[in-house]
Amino acid sequence: MQYFLEQCLIGISIGGAYALIAIGYTLVYGILRLINFAHGDIFMVAGYIMIFTTANFPIYISIPITIIATCILGVVIEKVAYKPLRTAPRMSIMISAIGVSYFLQNFATYLFTALPSNYPPIYFLKKQIHIGYLKTNMADILTPIITILLVLILIWILKHTKIGLSMRAVSRDYEAASLMGIKINNTISYTFAIGSILAAVGSILYFTNRASVFPYSGSMPGLKCFVAAVFGGIGSIPGALIGGFFIGLCETLIKAVGYSTFSDAFTFVILIIVLLLRPTGLFGEKIIDKV
Amino acid sequence: MKIKFLIKNLNIILSVIMILLCLAFLFIIDANNGSNKYLITIIEKSLVYAVVALSMNLVIGFTGLFSLGQAGFMAIGAYITAIFTIPIKFRESIYYVEGINADLATMTLPIPIAIILGGLVAAIIAAIIGIPILTLKSDYLAIATLGLSEIIRAVIASPMMNTITNGSYGLKRIPSFSGVLECFIYCGICILLMALVINSSYGRDFKAIREDEVAARAVGIDIFKAKEISFVISSFFAGVAGGLLAMFMRSIESRTFSVNLTYEILLIVVLGGIGSITGSIIGSFVVNIGKEALRVFDKPFTIFGFMVDWPIFREGFRMVIFSILLMVVVLFFKKGIMGGKEFTFDNIIKFFKKKGEKHE
Numbered sequence: 001m002q003y004f005l006e007q008c009l010i011g012i013s014i015g016g017a018y019a020l021i022a023i024g025y026t027l028v029y030g031i032l033r034l035i036n037f038a039h040g041d042i043f044m045v046a047g048y049i050m051i052f053t054t055a056n057f058p059i060y061i062s063i064p065i066t067i068i069a070t071c072i073l074g075v076v077i078e079k080v081a082y083k084p085l086r087t088a089p090r091m092s093i094m095i096s097a098i099g100v101s102y103f104l105q106n107f108a109t110y111l112f113t114a115l116p117s118n119y120p121p122i123y124f125l126k127k128q129i130h131i132g133y134l135k136t137n138m139a140d141i142l143t144p145i146i147t148i149l150l151v152l153i154l155i156w157i158l159k160h161t162k163i164g165l166s167m168r169a170v171s172r173d174y175e176a177a178s179l180m181g182i183k184i185n186n187t188i189s190y191t192f193a194i195g196s197i198l199a200a201v202g203s204i205l206y207f208t209n210r211a212s213v214f215p216y217s218g219s220m221p222g223l224k225c226f227v228a229a230v231f232g233g234i235g236s237i238p239g240a241l242i243g244g245f246f247i248g249l250c251e252t253l254i255k256a257v258g259y260s261t262f263s264d265a266f267t268f269v270i271l272i273i274v275l276l277l278r279p280t281g282l283f284g285e286k287i288i289d290k291v
Numbered sequence: 292m293k294i295k296f297l298i299k300n301l302n303i304i305l306s307v308i309m310i311l312l313c314l315a316f317l318f319i320i321d322a323n324n325g326s327n328k329y330l331i332t333i334i335e336k337s338l339v340y341a342v343v344a345l346s347m348n349l350v351i352g353f354t355g356l357f358s359l360g361q362a363g364f365m366a367i368g369a370y371i372t373a374i375f376t377i378p379i380k381f382r383e384s385i386y387y388v389e390g391i392n393a394d395l396a397t398m399t400l401p402i403p404i405a406i407i408l409g410g411l412v413a414a415i416i417a418a419i420i421g422i423p424i425l426t427l428k429s430d431y432l433a434i435a436t437l438g439l440s441e442i443i444r445a446v447i448a449s450p451m452m453n454t455i456t457n458g459s460y461g462l463k464r465i466p467s468f469s470g471v472l473e474c475f476i477y478c479g480i481c482i483l484l485m486a487l488v489i490n491s492s493y494g495r496d497f498k499a500i501r502e503d504e505v506a507a508r509a510v511g512i513d514i515f516k517a518k519e520i521s522f523v524i525s526s527f528f529a530g531v532a533g534g535l536l537a538m539f540m541r542s543i544e545s546r547t548f549s550v551n552l553t554y555e556i557l558l559i560v561v562l563g564g565i566g567s568i569t570g571s572i573i574g575s576f577v578v579n580i581g582k583e584a585l586r587v588f589d590k591p592f593t594i595f596g597f598m599v600d601w602p603i604f605r606e607g608f609r610m611v612i613f614s615i616l617l618m619v620v621v622l623f624f625k626k627g628i629m630g631g632k633e634f635t636f637d638n639i640i641k642f643f644k645k646k647g648e649k650h651e
Contacts, residue, residue, distance in 0.1 A: 090429060103615065271435060272439070275431055
């Protein structure tokens with residue numbers, strides 16, 4: 001029982017990090033109808049930025065630097081790789097996203113070699129905590145709290161600010177929004193910035209419990225988080241949150257039972273089942289195709 | 292009369308001559324394979340990748356289904372080929388962890404049959420999974436096929452399959468091609484068969500679906516059947532190509548067939564031109580030769596007698612250049628090398644005729 005509860009806590013913690021990344025997918029998909037395959041690699045690069053900033057600065061400076069640098073990276077990728085293809089068929093943008101992902105992985109391999117680099121220990125997050133008879137660390141407790149807090153802020157931004165309003169308008173109807181005077185390109189940049197900030201926070205929380213980063217460490221979590229976003233209903237933020245927690249929890253429990261080779265495959269089994277039974281996910285809106 | 296016949300069939304004649312020239316070239320380098328090992332490796336790799344790229348082009352470029360499951364089907368083909376062709380005397384030492392399944396221990400198949408069997412199993416799995424999956428829309432289909440490929444990989448690497456696939460330890464000592472000619476013949480047959488499919492009435496159905504699914508349905512094409520056929524044929528050849536890849540690499544493990552393999556092949560397809568048979572083949576050669584040619588940038592090099600030893604030239608730099616080049620192609624030359632066109636002598640003659648007319 002104790003083991004089970006401890007595993008649940010770990011699962012919820014991983015799920016929190018997944019949820020933060022899944023929101024990035026959901027936001028971008030909502031606006032551009034694009035699976036941002038590079039999002040998982042942005043998450044990986046954030047891990048490397050953190051390693052390098054903590055080597056030179058104290059933690060309380062390096063965390064903001066990481067977040068800002070990741071945010072800039074996300075926006076630059078959008079400007080360079082997706083903006084020129086705005087009017088191209090959807091397949092071209094998706095191929096471009098895969099190309100960016102390929103580039104980031106190769107670039108990271110070149111800069112930091114393919115060997116895992118040690119992630120800096122953040123002592124504050126690593127602190128052991130005892131709740132009753134449960135042993136856990138600060139990161140596991142804090143991750144879900146930070147996640148939910150960030151999601152609340154994000155929902156507030158979407159509901160009550162001008163940026164949020166324009167994001168919602170663009171995701172509802174791209175052309176009508178531009179006719180109403182919304183600056184589409186700025187809105188998309190904001191979306192990528194928000195997604196990348198969340199990915200950076202997710203990366204800090206995720207890698208603290210992993211202790212090492214390597215160039216391909218972003219691709220699998222990236223795909224899983226996309227599954228989380230689909231599970232919750234793509235375009236829906238509460239959906240991404242619940243999807244992230246669900247996938248994280250399931251994965252950890254499967255690992256705990258001893259089937260760790262199947263933990264990745266299980267995620268995709270969920271994906272295929274969800275797509276077959278309820279293609280719009282838990283909270284997704286039904287889209288009707290018109291000829 | 293005779294000249295007319297010649298002109299009419301110029302394309303076929305020139306193509307046959309070119310294939311014969313290729314064969315002669317391969318025969319020569321095969322004859323002294325000691326000195327041409329490097330060249331042979333590159334040619335074999337390019338040929339195998341051309342088959343996979345074309346099988347992927349069949350679904351993506353000709354049918355418009357964005358499927359990213361190629362690596363999974365290749366894994367099936369590669370493992371089946373490996374399991375049935377590894378010489379019996381080596382098997383015990385390869386399956387040193389848990390021993391080999393008693394039924395498989397003494398079973399061998401001739402190489403071509405093993406390869407075809409691999410393709411068939413991949414095709415059957417594709418047919419079963421295609422029924423639910425192929426109704427999905429573009430990006431959902433992409434992620435579902437990607438997931439399928441990961442599931443296949445996980446099953447192969449799982450400890451339960453240790454006595455069959457040797458789990459995560461991989462398989463070694465797979466018999467290789469006897470020479471580059473054998474590889475050329477296998478790959479040539481695959482490419483020819485796929486080209487025939489693409490130019491058949493099924494191929495026209497595929498193209499109709501790619502252009503406009505609703506219109507294709509309106510003119511009476513059975514959308515689901517055509518998609519399923521395209522997906523199954525593509526998976527069959529991906530399985531066959533997986534078997535060929537196993538023979539080329541001589542040792543395989545489940546990590547070889549990760550998502551990145553699919554991405555690499557997708558980039559070949561894009562570079563060669565989506566919806567072009569010859570484009571995929573040319574793309575495969577360009578990518579594989581390019582990767583080797585860029586190897587000079589992996590370490591300090593000399594150019595015009597100057598030693599260029601900037602610290603940026605070190606291990607892995609060629610892949611950075613390579614991925615930047617690919618991004619440039621994706622962003623600025625969306626059509627790739629061939630666009631949707633084919634490399635035939637007719638087109639070349641037309642091309643030069645047009646140029647001549649312009650000059651006049």
